[in-house]
Amino acid sequence: MGPVNRAFPAVGAPWLSSSNTLFAGGTELAGAFVHNRPIIPNMIQAHYIWDLTSLDRGIALHLRSNVVARMAPLGALVLVVYAAFEFTTSKLPLVDGLPPLTVGMLLLAGIRPMMRWQFRRAIRRAPTYGCEMNWEFSPERAMISGADSEASFPWKMLHSAVVSADGMLLYPQKNLFHWIPASAFASPEEYAEACAIVEAAGVKVRKA
Numbered sequence: 345m346g347p348v349n350r351a352f353p354a355v356g357a358p359w360l361s362s363s364n365t366l367f368a369g370g371t372e373l374a375g376a377f378v379h380n381r382p383i384i385p386n387m388i389q390a391h392y393i394w395d396l397t398s399l400d401r402g403i404a405l406h407l408r409s410n411v412v413a414r415m416a417p418l419g420a421l422v423l424v425v426y427a428a429f430e431f432t433t434s435k436l437p438l439v440d441g442l443p444p445l446t447v448g449m450l451l452l453a454g455i456r457p458m459m460r461w462q463f464r465r466a467i468r469r470a471p472t473y474g475c476e477m478n479w480e481f482s483p484e485r486a487m488i489s490g491a492d493s494e495a496s497f498p499w500k501m502l503h504s505a506v507v508s509a510d511g512m513l514l515y516p517q518k519n520l521f522h523w524i525p526a527s528a529f530a531s532p533e534e535y536a537e538a539c540a541i542v543e544a545a546g547v548k549v550r551k552a
Contacts, residue, residue, distance in 0.1 A: 388481040390528035391425045394472050396464060401510045402523025403463045405552060407456055409506060423448030479524055481538045483545065486514070487520070499545035507539045508552040514542070523543070 392398045427445035434440040467473060477490040487496040497516070506513040511525040529535040543549045 350447060361495040373512060387487075388534055388541065389530070390475055390481075390524050390535075390538070392525055392528035394470075394475050394477045396510035397470050398525050399467055399523055399526075400464075401525065402513060402521070403460060405508055405510065406463075406513055406521055406523075407459060408552065409550070417452055420448040424452075479528070481541050483541055499542065499547050502542075502547045504548040504550065505542050506552050507542070511535075512539060512542065 421534070423444040427441045427443075427448060430441035430444065432439045472491045475491045477488065480487040485496050485498045487494065489495075501516060503515040505515060505520055509526065511523060511528070514522040514524070524538075526532070526535045529538065539549075
């Protein structure tokens with residue numbers, strides 16, 4: 345079948361997508377749709393509850409690598425420097441310097457909290473909130489099941505991945521990600537093996 349458009353909890357920024365679909369709650373995950381397939385014992389498996397407790401570290405890791413969040417301090421610095429120039433050279437320093445200073449400070453202080461709030465709000469509204477999610481890793485593909493649905497996708501479909509000590513982010517698209525906590529695996533060794541599978545499959549992996 346074609347892309348699965350419900351039930352699978354990918355997380356993404358709605359303002360960065362080309363669709364009006366809210367990605368938290370899981371959409372745009374391509375693969376076969378199967379009901380009630382038993383978990384295969386010889387695969388690397390991960391199990392966790394899809395809620396803010398398990399996803400918070402993934403959101404933080406995503407924001408550290410997000411272009412908008414990373415560029416915000418630079419934009420804020422430019423505005424603050426421009427404001428300083430206006431304060432020292434303009435005949436109306438408050439009129440000309442205060443607006444860019446205000447915007448710069450808001451950008452510096454507010455962009456990450458705003459993005460984090462957006463993610464958390466979308467996650468709480470997702471139909472899969474509170475459901476147990478199950479992942480299986482093989483050298484060829486990943487499989488995800490939960491909320492009475494299942495899908496799989498080959499590793500070649502992934503845009504990239506970020507691996508950290510806390511867990512891994514899998515990106516089907518540039519601004520759409522799946523977070524699998526390291527604690528969802530049976531042991532640190534199994535988590536390391538899952539990371540090795542992703543890297544060996546040719547996925548572009550960045551270590552954080």
